[in-house]
Amino acid sequence: MPAFAQDDDHLSAGDFQRIATLIGDHVGIRLPPAKRLMVEGRLRKRIRMLNLASLHAYGDYLFRQDGLEGELPFLINAVTTNKTDFFREAEHFELMQKLLVPDLLARRAKERNPLLKVWSAASSTGAEAYTIAMVLADMVAQQHNFGFSVLGTDISTDVLEQGRRAVYPAEMVTPVPQGMQSRYLMFARRPGIRPEVRIVPELRRLVQFQRLNLMSKNYAIDRDVDMIFLRNVLIYFDKPDQSAVISRLIEHLRPGGYLLLGHSESMVGTSIAMRQVAPAVFQKV
Template sequence: MSQLLPKLPENAEDDHLPLRDFERIASLIGTEIGIKLPAAKRLMIEGRLRKRVRALGLASLEHYSAHLFKNDGLRAEWPHLINAVTTNKTDFFREPEHFEILERNMVPALLEMRRAETKPLLKVWSAASSTGAEAYTIAMVLADLAAQRHDFHFAILGTDISTAVLAEGERAVYPADLIAPVPPAKAQRYLMHARKPGARPEVRIVPELRRLVHFARLNLMDKSYPFDRDVDVIFLRNVLIYFDKADQEKVILRLVDHLRPGGYLVLGHSESMIGTAVTMRQVAPAVFQKA
């Protein structure tokens, strides 16, 4: 007779990961994807993993840990574990001064360096794209600028380690309240509203913009990145804060290697280049230019 699973706790919040299991998961996440999970994150991680416990029909978080490490479930569960533990906060036009600098300074400077080319292709990489709000914000800014100047075209790559958020980016459907920061003129041009909005109104990015933004999975801890090495601008904002100093430096060095000479790296305002071995010229707060 097969052994019955223990009864689920009557109150899910009474179900906790044993400390040794949390530490094992935290060590795995830190080693494989660079994100540090201190003890203070334990309750948050437990809350997120309870959804996986239910989805797999397991009895408890302790059984989930056994599924990962004792029952050879880690390989199949790995993408779901990453989706559960990664934080994916994103907004349209977050830290808006960066997009103003992109429009007023970066693009004109990049085009001046390539003035011998006829309508050059500008490549922009959102290296921690989450659900795509940053990538589509960049697309809105560049689409408006390209329509004014008529002297360049562009392509945008969004990468993230979470397959769940990448799928959301490709779908490009967002809650209507999330697009509140989008300027009205851009909202009118680049957002579509449902003819019959539901209880939770949503909008979708117009197809002309979706065609210019592509998404791919990437672990920033990988030793190399399978992407072009003539990128004009890389946005890597508000993700390095989850890495230790050594991993921050490795990630920045790898990304800078993908920038063309004169290209730009944009970090979050809470982040810094201090302590890295990267020699770049700071041109604005959290904006750096490759020599």
Template sequence: MSLRAHDIQATATSDNDHLSTRDFKRISDLIGAEVGIKLPPGKRLMVEGRLRKRVRALGLSSLDEYALHLFQRDGLVAERVHLINAVTTNKTDFFREPEHFDLLRERLVPDLLGLRSRERNPLLKIWSAASSTGAEAYTLAMVLSDLAAQRNDFRFAILGTDISTNVLEQAARGVYPSDQIAPVPATMQQRYLMFSRRPGPRPEVRIVPELRKLTRFQRLNLMDASYPYDQDVDVIFLRNVLIYFDKADQEKVILRLVSHLRTGGYLILGHSESMIGTNVTMRQVAPAVFQKV
């Protein structure tokens, strides 16, 4: 296989096109202040690689010109959302850390319904607070839909929020590459996924309309001083996000989220995260699972 002339030129340009130390610091400081995500020098090559797509999209010649566009040509206002979309990490999978979904089904939902035993057919509110492309939110929808059909004594609604507009658009569509749904149990695939009758070279699946109607997605910056949502949420998932924040910002985010939980509600973090060192008082009920008391 041979490289064409423009491929060689593009590769050479990419190899020689870098942000200056000053411009990288300005961008990392901006992202830290805007969304709380820390971009140490070790992330510089990753950031450059992602921003080259924005360079091409804007018809600019280099990362240097992109920095000029941001900071000296008043381009930041229009580019801010695209910059945040480009540099934020959006790792997600269906049924990621599956023990949390087992716990939700077997213990958390029954306990929550027990606290509301006087209500007829109560509505459980579940929040995926860093939903990315929606795999976590739709996993929750599948688990709760199965459980609601078995018990027939509660309803549920799911909110997914994220800072990136790109991933939220995909989440709202509910369309995924077919290889991404491998962790979904076969019975749930049959009930909750629609497969194309004429799969192309990159086959895709879509979440069924019944689940999409119960799951809504909105843009939210966790660094905002307040969140425009209900304060009687039953379960909040905030998994594998706090690792990108410093301790002070971690505590602020947790305090804000906990204020939206009803008494007895649960906050679920990623297994690599901890509330140690925060001033939040909650009861730990399982690894990375905390109850508001």
């Protein structure tokens, strides 16, 4: 395969625009021209896997050699942003423990051991979903009056697979409180050069993952969800898509259920027909 210097290897303007339009239409994420170098950098690994010579050859493969249908999932995996952390925007988890879950349980006081359903709607590698599970598991251990299940969904098959494996770099779990680390994380007895940890099986059993495209017109998700986390994703969508996604999500909340957005998306919430109870936290009435 001929060697190409990266400085000389670029997508054509037309191929980048086709990719940007494709991702926008399928996933809702907008890729302005300023993102071109980022997209090219992420695609180079995929190009090597396909044994293609250059980004130009990748454009030929996608759009002029009928490779798009089989390649689309890999293209989505390559260009979607999957930033996530354990206990990211920790105020939401404190609020969940002190206000949201007690309110949800009070509304279902007549039920014996109600099951709370929580949906991490852009779960990435699963750090958010497992953070939710840790907080709820601690509450169950103290109160013994409810059960819970957590669903993580994402468009990227790569990050969903990591969520199912539940294996993370050890440095990534630093924000997890020490007590929770001892209860919910397994550390290797002989850590390697890059130590890893795994979520304990008792917690993994309570967290499921499935692929879902937020741009789909219908979501194959239960319609009695108690809490939905959709944080730091809508900032990548334009306003019409933001409104459409939020409207669809609300349909899956039970009355009194909560929608949590990212703090950077607080202005998105100004148009939501729900009661705001805290910054970026809304309740279906």
